[in-house]
Amino acid sequence: MPNFDFLSRVVRARLARQAKSCPNCGYCEGALVGRKNLLLQLRCCGRCGLMFRWPKDTGAFAQSFYQSDYSQGMTTEMPDSAALEKLASLNFRGTEKDLSEKIELLKVLCPSGKVLDFGASWGYGTLQLRQAGYDAYGFEISRPRAQFGRRELGVNIYTHQRELENHHGTFDVVFASHVLEHLPVLAGVVELLRSMLAPRGALLIFVPNCGGSNARRHGVYWGPMCCEKHPLAFDAEFFRRSLPDRGFRVAVFSDPYDSQKIALSVHTSTAETRIDGDELMVWAQVDPSLHRPRSELVNGVERAVDPGKSDH
Numbered sequence: 001m002p003n004f005d006f007l008s009r010v011v012r013a014r015l016a017r018q019a020k021s022c023p024n025c026g027y028c029e030g031a032l033v034g035r036k037n038l039l040l041q042l043r044c045c046g047r048c049g050l051m052f053r054w055p056k057d058t059g060a061f062a063q064s065f066y067q068s069d070y071s072q073g074m075t076t077e078m079p080d081s082a083a084l085e086k087l088a089s090l091n092f093r094g095t096e097k098d099l100s101e102k103i104e105l106l107k108v109l110c111p112s113g114k115v116l117d118f119g120a121s122w123g124y125g126t127l128q129l130r131q132a133g134y135d136a137y138g139f140e141i142s143r144p145r146a147q148f149g150r151r152e153l154g155v156n157i158y159t160h161q162r163e164l165e166n167h168h169g170t171f172d173v174v175f176a177s178h179v180l181e182h183l184p185v186l187a188g189v190v191e192l193l194r195s196m197l198a199p200r201g202a203l204l205i206f207v208p209n210c211g212g213s214n215a216r217r218h219g220v221y222w223g224p225m226c227c228e229k230h231p232l233a234f235d236a237e238f239f240r241r242s243l244p245d246r247g248f249r250v251a252v253f254s255d256p257y258d259s260q261k262i263a264l265s266v267h268t269s270t271a272e273t274r275i276d277g278d279e280l281m282v283w284a285q286v287d288p289s290l291h292r293p294r295s296e297l298v299n300g301v302e303r304a305v306d307p308g309k310s311d312h
């Protein structure tokens with residue numbers, strides 16, 4: 001059941017007739033995918049195909065929510081010293097913070113290099129990436145979580161975009177594991193991540209698969225699909241449709257993962273296997289030969305982009 005704060009935000013947003021515009025492209029026409037618990041809707045943008053919860057959260061709300069030590073779940077998410085010692089002694093193996101399977105997939109696609117752990121939380125992923133041999137940095141908007149990681153794990157975690165400026169164009173991979181579905185607004189995020197990448201860099205994204213067989217079977221009542229913590233819902237089609245316009249060559253997979261098949265599919269650009277699992281994996285590599293969009297939305301209105309305008 002939703003908690004009371006969330007419920008009251010939803011009711012207030014509905015009373016204020018919150019706009020149903022897309023939190024990615026701003027387009028105002030969309031389709032209702034499903035209704036949940038009378039108050040929530042899952043909607044799909046008619047232009048970019050992103051699915052999102054309505055009522056939406058605002059960027060300002062999320063920013064303040066993540067700065068509080070006392071937000072729901074925040075303090076319990078960070079381990080005390082005994083729990084941390086245990087996690088470290090296991091190198092996180094077999095715990096819910098174990099990213100070894102995802103890092104093994106990364107090893108197959110990019111065996112070494114500089115990695116940005118985007119949405120690093122308290123740094124457990126940044127640390128595991130570093131221990132796997134990567135030059136790893138974290139980015140996390142929650143200052144309490146980032147401070148915890150810097151202090152307790154000794155990892156580099158930035159909390160503000162301006163701190164990333166010195167690293168523009170230098171990362172071989174931006175790793176974002178179960179982060180994008182938590183963002184209230186997606187507009188500008190892909191552009192930010194692309195700006196961090198080296199000329200042949202890649203995004204490695206993991207999100208709940210809202211086009212998978214469980215999502216299709218249970219609809220909006222599939223746990224991760226339309227809830228307080230997940231304002232956005234992704235399927236493979238969204239990434240295939242939106243990332244090439246931003247200069248990425250895209251390959252999408254879902255669990256259970258077969259790293260050899262994935263490597264073969266990425267390196268030979270062959271069709272992917274069935275994408276029916278509960279988790280979606282996206283490997284999106286910068287490809288300078290792909291063109292950028294010929295049109296863009298300005299205040300919700302589609303306009304042609306001046307072909308003489310520089311992309312970068």
Ligand SMILES: [Zn+2]
Nearest residue numbers: 022025045048
């Ligand atoms: Zn959209």
